[in-house]
Amino acid sequence: MEIEVNSRNMKFLECFSSHTRVKMIELLSIQPMNIKSMSEALDIKSPIVTRHIHMLEDAGIVRCESIAGKRGMQKICHLQLTQAMLLFKGTPAADESNRYFVSLPVGHYSSYQIKPTCGLASESQMIGMCDDPRYFADPDHVMAKVLWFGSGFVEYRIPNYMVSNESPESLEISMEICSETPCAVNHLPSDITFTLNGEEIGTWTYPGDFGSTRGLYTPEWWHKNIQHGLIKTIRVNRQGSFIDGIQVSNVTIDQLMLSYDKEILFRISCSATAKNCGGVTLFGKGFGNYNQDIEVTLRCK
The missing domain is CATH 1.10.10.10 (Winged helix-like DNA-binding domain superfamily/Winged helix DNA-binding domain)
Structure with a gap:
């Protein structure tokens, strides 16, 4: 945060x-x-x-x-919070009129390519069977409030509401995320990569050891060891790309080629060849420690 x-x-x-x-x-x-x-x-x-x-x-x-x-x-x-970062040089209040916010449910991905272990669940039940990637194509996947996979990616189409005479200044994406490994082993890390419009903006290594206690919002029926993750905030501006305020690459907002008439493609992946291939788990509203979906803020001028 x-x-x-x-x-x-x-x-x-x-x-x-x-x-x-x-x-x-x-x-x-x-x-x-x-x-x-x-x-x-x-x-x-x-x-x-x-x-x-x-x-x-x-x-x-x-x-x-x-x-x-x-x-x-x-x-x-x-x-409620596990971390918060203070920004002493932020966005002026006058720019709030050019701020566009979208809350994207974790089940609303538009593309995927994953390998087990994997699965999806709504707030009330599993969606399909565990460890069967075919259920990621089930029409009910849009109801998912939590999803996980061992390697591969999920990709989201983020709606872009900027108008033709605006230019983007910063794009911020916040989500609760962890590795897939707490389902079996708590202490293994995972290298999770974030990509926007085809530009790899950075990789974050999930340290492990955060899934053993029950999530504050996780429903009572859920008994898997994947309980909660950490909030990660990605920000891309004219200075570069940042994860929780730490610069991870020199990819700037201009390099994303954001256009008012095109959606934004956001991919979350864990490569099978990564040094730490611990998979990915995404938590939405009704799961984990933070009652939120994938939250996106686009600021323009």
């Missing part, structure tokens, strides 16, 4: 002006906790903890749910 340091994001930035709130984030990074447990750990009264939690929840840093306890309902707090 990328946060621009400006007045529009004060709700988020103010969360870190309090030692108590920072300590709460530290505690929740270890495990979910209820209000009473945090009150005892911090040695402050429960109403004060509740006020701080409301602030963290409003900023999207913490997620809370009410569950039945021994003495009525209790509020369980989970850490």
Whole structure:
């Protein structure tokens, strides 16, 4: 997640002006906790903890749910974010009128070429059979909220809503992703490559060891070891291509040849010949730790 340091994001930035709130984030990074447990750990009264939690929840840093306890309902707090990057030089507010946003479900790929292990699932059931690539062509694939494959690629056609007199300044894509390997082995890495309009913009190596705990949004019926991933944010601008703010190539927005009358092709792949061929898992709404699909923002001038 990328946060621009400006007045529009004060709700988020103010969360870190309090030692108590920072300590709460530290505690929740270890495990979910209820209000009473945090009150005892911090040695402050429960109403004060509740006020701080409301602030963290409003900023999207913490997620809370009410569950039945021994003495009525209790509020369980989970850490919603695993990382956030501050952008001190971001997009001016005046450019927001030229901002186009699309949320693309993970099952809405337009092309694929994959090898097992593989599979797809909606929020309520599996789509077809596991480890049979033919079901990636099933019409119900558009209902998928999670998909995985051992090697190969899935490609998406991103709608482009810029108008003829605009020129693109930056393209940002955010998704929850991990390797396929947690289904069998948690500690194996995976080299995942991202391509836009035929231009390979960079490769990210998923480190492993993130799929052993249950995803915050993963449905109860789901019992596979693939539980959640990490949020990855790709940004291409006039300076180059970046993954989570780290430059991965010199491919610029101009090299993508974006045109108002053409969609944007976005490919996610893991080569069978990669040094770390651990596959790919994509999580959409209703799965993983982040309740989002593939989110795309195109900024123009």
